[in-house]
Structures are given as C-alpha cells and as structure tokens.
Amino acid sequence: MESLFGDQDFLEKSSGNNFADIVLPVPIPRMFTYKIPPLLKPQIQIGQRVIVQFGKKKVLTGIIGKVHNKPPQAYEAKPILDILDDQPSVNPLQIRFWVWMAEYYFCHIGEVMFAALPSGLRLSSESKIQLNPNFDPETNKYPLDVREEKILEALENKPELSYEDCEKILGIKSVHPILKSLVAKEAILIFEKVQEKYTPKVETRVRLLPEIAADKNAIQAVFEAVQGKAKQESILLKFLRDVPVFQNPKLNERGIDKASLLEEGDSESSLKTLIKNGVFESFKHVVNRIEDEKAVREAYELSSSQQTALGEIKTHFETKQTVLLHGVTGSGKTEIYIKLIQEVLDSGSQVLMLLPEIALTTQIVGRLRQVFGSQMGVYHSKYSDNERVEVWNGVISGRFSFVVGVRSSIFLPFDSLGLIIVDEEHEPSYKQFDPAPRFHARDAAIMLAYFHQARTLLGSATPSFESYYNAAQGKYGLTEISHRFGDAHLPEYQLADLSADRKKNLLKLDSTRMMREKIQAALDRQEQVIIFQNRRGYSPYVQCEDCGWTGDCVQCDVSLTYHQFAEELRCHYCGYKEKIPQSCPACGSSQLSTQGMGTERIEESLSLLFPEARMGRMDLDTTRNKYGYQRLLDEFGAGQIDILVGTQMITKGLDFGKVTVVGIWDGDRILNFPDFRAGERAYQQITQVAGRAGRRDVKGQVVIQSRNPDNELFERVIRGEYYEFFRQEMIERKKFYYPPYVKLVKITTRHADFKVSEKAAHALHREMANIPVKKIVLGPEKGIIARIKNQYQFESMIKLDRSGDTQATFKESLGKILEELQSRPEFRSVRWVVDVDPS
Numbered sequence: 001m002e003s004l005f006g007d008q009d010f011l012e013k014s015s016g017n018n019f020a021d022i023v024l025p026v027p028i029p030r031m032f033t034y035k036i037p038p039l040l041k042p043q044i045q046i047g048q049r050v051i052v053q054f055g056k057k058k059v060l061t062g063i064i065g066k067v068h069n070k071p072p073q074a075y076e077a078k079p080i081l082d083i084l085d086d087q088p089s090v091n092p093l094q095i096r097f098w099v100w101m102a103e104y105y106f107c108h109i110g111e112v113m114f115a116a117l118p119s120g121l122r123l124s125s126e127s128k129i130q131l132n133p134n135f136d137p138e139t140n141k142y143p144l145d146v147r148e149e150k151i152l153e154a155l156e157n158k159p160e161l162s163y164e165d166c167e168k169i170l171g172i173k174s175v176h177p178i179l180k181s182l183v184a185k186e187a188i189l190i191f192e193k194v195q196e197k198y199t200p201k202v203e204t205r206v207r208l209l210p211e212i213a214a215d216k217n218a219i220q221a222v223f224e225a226v227q228g229k230a231k232q233e234s235i236l237l238k239f240l241r242d243v244p245v246f247q248n249p250k251l252n253e254r255g256i257d258k259a260s261l262l263e264e265g266d267s268e269s270s271l272k273t274l275i276k277n278g279v280f281e282s283f284k285h286v287v288n289r290i291e292d293e294k295a296v297r298e299a300y301e302l303s304s305s306q307q308t309a310l311g312e313i314k315t316h317f318e319t320k321q322t323v324l325l326h327g328v329t330g331s332g333k334t335e336i337y338i339k340l341i342q343e344v345l346d347s348g349s350q351v352l353m354l355l356p357e358i359a360l361t362t363q364i365v366g367r368l369r370q371v372f373g374s375q376m377g378v379y380h381s382k383y384s385d386n387e388r389v390e391v392w393n394g395v396i397s398g399r400f401s402f403v404v405g406v407r408s409s410i411f412l413p414f415d416s417l418g419l420i421i422v423d424e425e426h427e428p429s430y431k432q433f434d435p436a437p438r439f440h441a442r443d444a445a446i447m448l449a450y451f452h453q454a455r456t457l458l459g460s461a462t463p464s465f466e467s468y469y470n471a472a473q474g475k476y477g478l479t480e481i482s483h484r485f486g487d488a489h490l491p492e493y494q495l496a497d498l499s500a501d502r503k504k505n506l507l508k509l510d511s512t513r514m515m516r517e518k519i520q521a522a523l524d525r526q527e528q529v530i531i532f533q534n535r536r537g538y539s540p541y542v543q544c545e546d547c548g549w550t551g552d553c554v555q556c557d558v559s560l561t562y563h564q565f566a567e568e569l570r571c572h573y574c575g576y577k578e579k580i581p582q583s584c585p586a587c588g589s590s591q592l593s594t595q596g597m598g599t600e601r602i603e604e605s606l607s608l609l610f611p612e613a614r615m616g617r618m619d620l621d622t623t624r625n626k627y628g629y630q631r632l633l634d635e636f637g638a639g640q641i642d643i644l645v646g647t648q649m650i651t652k653g654l655d656f657g658k659v660t661v662v663g664i665w666d667g668d669r670i671l672n673f674p675d676f677r678a679g680e681r682a683y684q685q686i687t688q689v690a691g692r693a694g695r696r697d698v699k700g701q702v703v704i705q706s707r708n709p710d711n712e713l714f715e716r717v718i719r720g721e722y723y724e725f726f727r728q729e730m731i732e733r734k735k736f737y738y739p740p741y742v743k744l745v746k747i748t749t750r751h752a753d754f755k756v757s758e759k760a761a762h763a764l765h766r767e768m769a770n771i772p773v774k775k776i777v778l779g780p781e782k783g784i785i786a787r788i789k790n791q792y793q794f795e796s797m798i799k800l801d802r803s804g805d806t807q808a809t810f811k812e813s814l815g816k817i818l819e820e821l822q823s824r825p826e827f828r829s830v831r832w833v834v835d836v837d838p839s
C-alpha cells in the first residue's frame with residue numbers, strides 16, 4: 001500500500017514506527033499500544049494528542065508517549081483514530097519525566113498527566129451518545145421499551161445527544177441504566193466529545209483602513225467628509241491623538257482597543273458608521289492576561305562572602321549535578337540565586353526556581369521581578385486556569401525563559417533547562433500529600449534536572465537531613481555561609497518558663513512576663529513583632545465543664561476546632577462545620593469552655609494586653625482570597641501593623657527590617673510532632689521563624705514560651721548547633737532504621753467498614769511478607785486519625801534496604817499483590833494508597 005505514495009523518503013522515515021504507546025486519562029493505569037495507520041504516519045510526533053478507541057464502546061483522547069515497532073503481546077493493537085494537534089502539546093523530556101514519576105511514586109501515568117497539564121489544556125470530555133451505524137430497527141432482535149424507543153427517536157432528529165439531553169427527553173434523573181441497556185442491545189454508541197477548555201482573552205481593536213493610514217491626503221479627505229458630524233469627528237480626533245499615524249503610519253497596524261476609544265463617552269453607533277463608510281476597520285486581537293513588567297534594578301553587588309559562596313557553587317557544578325547551599329537566615333541566598341540565574345539565562349538555557357508555597361512567593365517574587373522583569377513567569381496555585389495556560393504557552397514560545405513557581409511548575413514544558421533552584425528545600429510542603437502522584441518536588445526536580453543535563457541548587461538555612469546527608473556523603477556539593485549579610489546579626493533567644501510564671505501568678509492570658517515585656521519594649525521603640533502559633537482558629541476545642549463532652553467531627557475521629565469569628569466548629573481534615581451549640585448537647589449544661597490556643601484567640605488576647613497596638617493575623621482563614629496575603633504583607637511592610645500573629649505561613653522567607661521581636665507562643669507544641677522527623681522539624685521551624693527577627697542593624701530577640709525550657713533541642717537551636725544536632729540524629733536514625741538509611745513506603749488501607757478495612761490491611765501484610773527483598777514491614781496499625789471522611793484507615797510502613805534494585809523489585813511485586821487483592825470480591829471497594837518517601 002505504502003508504495004502508492006511513491007515517496008521513498010517518507011517510506012524510509014516511517015518504516016520503523018508502526019506502533020505508539022499512548023498515555024490515557026485516569027483511571028487507565030498504564031500506556032496502551034496502538035497501531036499507527038499509514039496515512040497518519042508522516043504527522044505522528046511524541047506528545048501529540050490523539051483519539052483512540054478504548055474497550056468496545058468508548059472513544060478517548062490520550063497523548064503519544066512513545067513511537068516504536070513492537071506489537072503488544074497480550075492484545076491486538078487497535079489503530080489510532082485521529083490526531084488532534086499539529087504541534088505536540090508536551091515534549092519528549094516531559095514524557096520521560098512522567099514515566100519516571102509514575103514508576104517511582106507508584107501511581108498511574110494518567111494521574112501524572114492529570115497533575116501535569118493545567119486543566120485549561122486538559123481535554124474536557126463529555127460523554128455523548130449516537131446511533132450505532134450497524135443498528136437496523138427492522139432486523140433488531142432485542143425488544144425495546146418505551147423509554148428506549150424515545151431515545152432512538154430523538155437520535156433520528158439529532159445525530160448526538162448528551163446525558164443531559166437524555167435526562168430532559170425522558171424527564172428523569174438517572175438515564176444511565178437505560179443507555180447501558182441500549183448499548184448492550186447494540187442500538188447506540190457512547191463516545192467522548194472533546195473540547196478545548198482554554199479560552200484566549202480577545203480584545204476588539206479598531207484601526208484606519210491601511211490605505212487611508214498610509215496617505216496624509218486620504219486622512220485629510222476623511223476629515224472633510226465628516227465635517228459637521230461632531231460625534232464622528234470626535235472619534236477620529238481621539239484616534240489620531242492616541243495613535244499618531246501622521247508621525248508614524250506603522251502605528252496604525254496595532255490600532256487601539258475599541259473600549260478605550262469609546263471610553264470618553266463617544267457613541268458606538270458613530271463608530272459603526274465610520275466602519276461602515278470604510279474609514280475604520282475593527283479586528284480581533286489576542287491579549288496576554290499576564291501583564292508585562294519592566295526590570296527596574298540591576299542585581300546587587302555581592303558581598304565578599306556571597307562572592308566566595310557563588311564561586312564555590314560554580315566549582316562544585318563542574319563535578320556535581322546537585323549542590324546544597326546552607327546559609328543562615330538573612331545571609332543573602334536570594335542575591336546569590338539572582339547572579340546564578342542571570343549567568344544561566346545569558347548562556348541561553350532556561351531556569352526554574354521552586355518555592356514551597358504561594359504564601360512565601362509574594363515577597364521574593366517581587367524582588368526577582370525587579371531584576372528579571374517580564375522574562376520571568378510566575379506559576380502558582382492561585383492563578384486561574386487561563387493564566388496557567390499562558391505561562392505554559394509562554395515557556396514554549398520563549399516568552400518566559402525563567403519561571404518561579406510552586407511544586408507543580410516542574411511539569412511546565414521546558415526543553416532546555418540549565419538550572420533548577422529549590423529554595424527552602426527542607427520545606428515539607430514540597431511533598432504532595434493528596435492526590436497521586438504523591439511526589440516530592442525537590443527530589444523530582446533533581447530527576448528533572450538530570451533528564452535535561454542541568455544543575456540543581458538546593459538552598460536553606462536549615463537543610464533537610466536527607467540533603468545534608470547526601471552532601472556529607474559527597475553526593476552533593478556543599479557550600480555554607482555562617483553569618484548574615486551586612487551588619488545584621490543572628491537573633492538572641494530567651495526561654496520563658498510557662499510553669500514558673502503560672503506558679504508565681506504572672507501569666508496573663510497565657511502570656512509570660514518575659515513575652516509581654518519584650519513585646520512592650522518593641523512597641524515602645526516603634527518596631528514590629530511577629531508571634532508564631534502553629535494552630536489556626538480560635539481554640540482547638542470546646543469542652544463541657546460538667547460532663548467533659550467535646551465536639552467531634554461526624555466523619556472523622558478528631559475534635560472540631562472552634563472558630564470564634566464565624567461562631568462555628570470546624571473540622572480541619574474534611575471541612576465539616578456546625579454552629580456552636582448554646583448548651584452541651586450531651587448533658588444540657590451551659591458551662592461550655594474553650595481549651596487551648598489558636599491564632600484567632602492569641603490575636604484577641606494580645607489586643608487586650610496591648611490595646612494601643614495595631615494587630616494583624618495571617619493564617620489560612622485570613623488569606624483565602626487571591627490578594628489576602630499580599631494585602632497583609634503590604635500593610636505590615638508599610639508599618640500599619642505592629643503585631644502580626646500567624647501560623648507557619650509567617651515563618652518562611654519574610655524579610656522585613658523593622659521586625660525585632662519574634663515570639664513563639666507554644667514551644668512545646670512544636671516539639672510534639674508524631675514522627676521520626678520531630679526533632680528535625682522542630683529545629684527547622686524555630687530557627688526559621690526566629691530568622692525573621694533583626695534582619696538589619698538592630699539585633700533581634702526571640703522569646704520561646706515553654707513548660708519544658710530545659711529541653712535539649714531548645715539549647716541546640718539557641719546555640720545554632722545544626723551540625724551537632726544532625727550528627728546525633730543520624731546515629732539514632734541509623735540505629736532504628738529510618739531515612740536516609742532506609743527508604744520508606746507507607747501504604748494506607750481504607751474502607752467505610754472497620755472490619756473490612758482491618759481484614760484487607762492484614763491480608764496485604766501477609767502477602768508483602770513474601771516479597772524477596774531486604775525489608776522491615778511494620779503494622780498494620782490504625783491510622784493516627786483512625787477515621788477520615790468516614791473511611792477507616794490502617795497503615796503499614798515498609799522500610800526498604802537502599803541497595804541495588806530492592807525498590808524496583810518491591811514495587812513490581814506490590815503492584816501484583818494489590819491487583820490480586822483488589823480482584824477478591826470481599827475487597828473490591830477497598831482503597832489502597834501507596835506513598836513513597838512519605839513525609
């Protein structure tokens with residue numbers, strides 16, 4: 001057949017590519033192989049979206065992951081039906097990255113695709129039905145009921161119907177059983193209608209007809225023609241004022257936005273007349289949603305220690321793919337990043353800089369924007385879908401050679417990365433917790449850099465022990481800066497003993513005398529204060545003083561958090577909420593009291609203690625809308641807030657010169673993290689929040705309130721003994737088999753029935769015992785929270801030996817085990833969640 005084309009070149013090019021592996025949307029677990037029809041062959045490229053048949057009755061869109069010449073073993077390959085794009089939507093490096101992620105994090109490649117594509121680029125597919133071309137009512141051997149007849153009748157008039165259409169036609173809600181029956185009777189086919197979701201922002205613009213614009217006499221003639229028609233004349237004058245084509249006829253081409261032309265009250269109908277009379281023409285123009293901004297400053301001159309650090313980093317990069325920059329808070333890491341980014345951009349490569357959360361980005365993004373202007377794209381979760389697609393397309397078109405973004409920006413379509421920077425690399429929020437892929441953006445970034453033959457720079461004042469371990473082992477390069485930039489010094493710590501103050505009756509609204517004095521002193525000097533508490537809401541729970549009742553979530557085994565402002569009890573796990581009861585629902589007593597402290601309550605206490613101070617609060621509740629965070633930061637930066645109370649949001653990256661006192665409200669709460677990383681996390685959190693104090697010439701002060709001020713960890717933090725602490729923890733982790741000495745995999749078994757969940761978890765356990773790799777299997781145990789959203793949780797923890805291909809073998813066997821378990825009728829509705837490198 002192919003020789004019919006008579007094109008030798010084409011034959012040679014395509015003879016090897018007869019099959020394509022296609023990434024299909026969830027829930028389809030892996031790539032499926034399809035035949036490439038000869039006619040489509042010349043156009044086929046990796047990363048294109050295509051339409052394929054899946055199963056007997058479904059049509060899906062997928063993305064070409066691989067082109068090859070091996071027919072599938074287990075099934076007959078069906079042909080690809082059609083190609084959707086001329087140009088690939090994703091590039092081969094991205095596909096390679098997806099494949100790696102699906103394998104490493106033990107999830108479906110379709111799940112990775114779902115996470116990777118901004119939903120604006122995803123194909124929304126809506127199921128529709130059409131008549132089965134093979135269906136003949138005359139010879140049909142299955143009897144049809146009235147409703148089925150009705151649907152077929154409707155299809156006579158309209159070639160396709162959506163589910164919604166069918167609901168309307170039949171006047172009932174659930175049409176699925178009827179449609180299913182029609183499919184079974186081979187009367188209809190179900191297919192997916194593909195729609196593009198991204199909508200470009202389009203502006204209507206107006207310009208002179210080209211031949212008029214190019215000719216001064218013609219313009220003159222137009223003026224004469226509209227003489228006496230004041231409205232038309234006014235529009236014409238305004239156009240010439242804003243678009244001076246007399247001086248430069250070329251300007252006409254861009255024209256002017258129609259809305260702005262009519263802004264000053266000119267009438268639309270006069271403009272219409274001018275268009276009708278062939279003076280103006282209107283045209284559509286696609287505009288950027290993300291506005292261009294100019295760079296306004298040069299990078300700063302580096303200090304000598306910054307210069308030294310930069311030199312070291314570059315030397316390391318000659319032999320190491322990854323470098324860890326360990327520089328104390330305020331040491332000027334950001335300025336070092338800026339220099340490096342500039343060098344890589346100048347060499348023509350792309351740069352990606354990761355930040356842990358949007359909360360953190362605002363201030364740093366502002367600083368980067370000053371230097372990089374509009375060649376820098378920003379990608380974060382509060383962007384609309386359309387804005388995300390613009391960043392995506394901007395990376396492809398080259399508009400953005402540098403992107404700063406949150407963890408999902410590792411999925412952007414880079415094709416020539418030279419450098420990835422992971423700022424605050426220790427941050428737990430780099431790990432995606434739910435849904436799959438449960439990836440760690442730092443680790444994935446290192447892999448991505450490897451695929452691009454790029455370098456990765458990890459930066460932190462408190463590196464994760466995993467990264468520091470890798471540096472200590474020589475796997476990463478290590479560069480350290482031990483003092484702050486300029487004249488700034490590291491802050492001074494004070495421990496405030498809560499128990500002692502209580503005994504001496506010095507506590508006021510849970511504040512120690514030390515805390516109050518330091519805050520007062522800062523206020524007197526007109527400086528600013530940050531108060532940190534890792535719990536939002538008013539107080540953790542409401543309790544009945546008579547019977548001990550506490551409000552619990554109806555779907556989860558946790559107590560509800562009291563939110564005073566909204567007068568509600570809320571579940572921080574599932575979002576369930578209820579109005580606060582007037583009296584105890586259990587015993588009817590009216591003695592309900594609040595226990596413990598959330599940010600909302602601390603804010604209230606402080607405003608009672610310091611009535612003259614202006615208060616601000618920064619937590620999930622006050623920063624929900626897109627600009628909430630920015631507004632608070634602006635106010636704080638402008639000195640309109642004296643005391644800022646906040647959750648971990650305020651611990652990271654903030655750089656405000658007037659903050660001299662930082663208070664840690666409940667130091668003990670920070671220590672009680674139920675995990676082997678408790679110590680590491682506590683060290684990081686305290687050091688980071690303390691690091692917000694005294695970042696300029698005035699030395700900062702940090703007050704930690706605690707019932708156990710003698711705890712050794714506080715001592716280590718205060719003395720800044722990061723390395724000592726690291727060393728000691730490593731001894732423990734080695735002894736008890738924890739990362740980085742082993743690899744962890746956590747498997748959660750979930751089911752609505754406690755017994756089923758328990759049984760399934762134990763069955764999994766027994767099967768896993770037989771996997772022939774070096775490992776320790778712990779559990780199954782009831783989850784820390786035994787029930788979430790009405791699902792009972794059992795957790796197994798597997799510690800894998802780090803050597804050889806242990807992990808690969810384990811994951812492969814695990815896949816088979818889960819498949820087998822899922823096929824048992826008793827476990828059909830059990831859900832297993834696998835989390836590799838849980839945090």
Ligand SMILES: Nc1ncnc2c1ncn2[C@@H]1O[C@H](COP(=O)(O)OP(=O)(O)OP(=O)(O)O)[C@@H](O)[C@H]1O
Nearest residue numbers: 300301302303329330331332333334335461485653
């Ligand atoms: N070379 C420089 N010239 C002028 N100012 C600088 C220079 N380097 C750093 N600074 C200033 O010093 C302050 C601290 O620097 P930066 O915020 O980069 O520190 P950091 O190491 O990122 O701190 P953290 O880990 O606490 O976020 C900033 O206000 C920054 O503008």
Ligand SMILES: [Zn+2]
Nearest residue numbers: 553556571574
């Ligand atoms: Zn709940």
